[in-house]
Amino acid sequence: MHVHWRHIPAANNSYAALYAACEQAGYLLDAVNEPTGDITCYSLTSISERFYREEIADADCITVVGGPHASACYREVAEYADYVIVGEGEYTLPRLLASLEKGTEVPPGVATRAGYTPADHTVLLDAHPPFTRVKGYTEISRGCPFGCGYCQTPRLFGRCMRHRSIDEIAAATSRFRDVRFVTPNAFAYGSDGIHPRFDKVEKLLSRLKNRIYFGTFPGEVRPEFVTDTSLELVGRYCANTRLHFGAQSGSDRILREIRRGHTVADVHSALDLCREHGFTPVVDFIVGLPGESEEDEQATVDLVRAATRVGKAHVHCFIPLPGTPLADARPHPLLPETQKILGQLALKGKITGSWMEHEIRFFSRSSHL
CATH class of the missing domain: 3.40.50 (Rossmann fold)
Structure with missing residues (x-):
């Protein structure tokens, strides 16, 4: 066959x-x-x-x-x-x-x-290597306890985090100089996804002999997991000088409505900590989220500006994805002034993404069949 x-x-x-x-x-x-x-x-x-x-x-x-x-x-x-x-x-x-x-x-x-007939199993990551002859990124964790309204991850893989063991990760990556990871939140390795276990993160990083990129695409982090401890671990064991995390909105009201699970203050704290530890933050934003008011949109623009003063931002238009709570929602039209500001920041090399053509966002991402 x-x-x-x-x-x-x-x-x-x-x-x-x-x-x-x-x-x-x-x-x-x-x-x-x-x-x-x-x-x-x-x-x-x-x-x-x-x-x-x-x-x-x-x-x-x-x-x-x-x-x-x-x-x-x-x-x-x-x-x-x-x-x-x-x-x-x-x-x-x-x-x-x-x-x-x-x-x-x-x-x-x-x-x-x-x-x-629904599946009668949940995949144990250690039962399957992340790749063999066809090279891919090393998936270290799967599932997400957060229920962000726009995201398919917890609907595909569940809200209980599963982790590949350190032995299996080390074996899979042993032949390669550079290593990048697939995970919904790199700093959540070994934890329930809500309460970090940085001791387990350190055990993983200290075991690997590669040039490690941790907390960057395709294994970003959440802003509330950006702490002195997590950044010290990256500085000690990893090669990356950038840290990639998602803010999504500059409005606490919108963050609550989309069930994001963190606050705007968490984002500002992550930006400050990155600067203090010498990392360039790369921050994700979603514009045009359903239910946004002009004040919410302005708050997001202000947070984009704050992020680009110390780092860079990826800005994308909201797109409703099937199977998510926001599947039937529609993007909120951006104000002309917002489009102008984002365009100016893009010309300065401060932001990337597509806040007008949302499809570009998804051609660079993948999920398991």
Whole structure:
């Protein structure tokens, strides 16, 4: 049985993780640029989905589709794909491939036009290497206890954090000079995701012999986890001079409404601590959040300005994602003055992102099938 993986740049890390999981089960996912062979697998976001929908529907092979969009809209995707992986794929995808090879029943966690039975497992990260022949980032944690209204992560992976063991992380990264990590919050390693365990973070960092990049894309941190202790650890063990964290809004009211779980004061504290410890902060913002007033928008602009005085900012337009509490919301139009200020900061090299074309934000991100 010949199984292939449809090459989609934004899904490269998903490919690396699922190649490793399928290789363990005896299946090799060769990358292709069109559906071919017996089976072709796809991982789709809510932005990329429309570019591949017709291709999948017309494919002359069995199609298996996963990713954040397929997980959130599995009934819709099952109308044009043969099989839909809902949620995590490391265990479900090889199980589905085995059932197709043997002609047995569709396993739990897979949707078809005929219906869907929820998955009967949660992935243990140590049971699957983060990558093998296909190189990817090293995923050290999965799941998020926070329920940010715009985010698919806790809906895909749950709100209970799971961590890969230090032994497995060290083994996976031993062949490489530079190491970057996939995690919803690097400083939450080894913890419940709410109460940091910096002792465990230090055990991880001190064990690795690589040039470590920690707290940078694709493993950013939360502002309330930026402390003297966490920054001292990065300074002692890591190579990065930047720290990437999310502020999202400059309005405490909006932060409460989107269930962000931190305050504007936490962001200011993180900015001050980065400056004191010699790190350049890189701060994420979402503009056009639903329910914003002019005062809320101005507060966000003010916080963007504060961030760019000591570092840089990534600014993006809100986009409603299926499966999230804000799925049915619409972006709030930006004031002309806001657009002007953001444009001026961009010309000065202080901010990046896309506050007018929200789709750009999602072509550089990936989630596991």
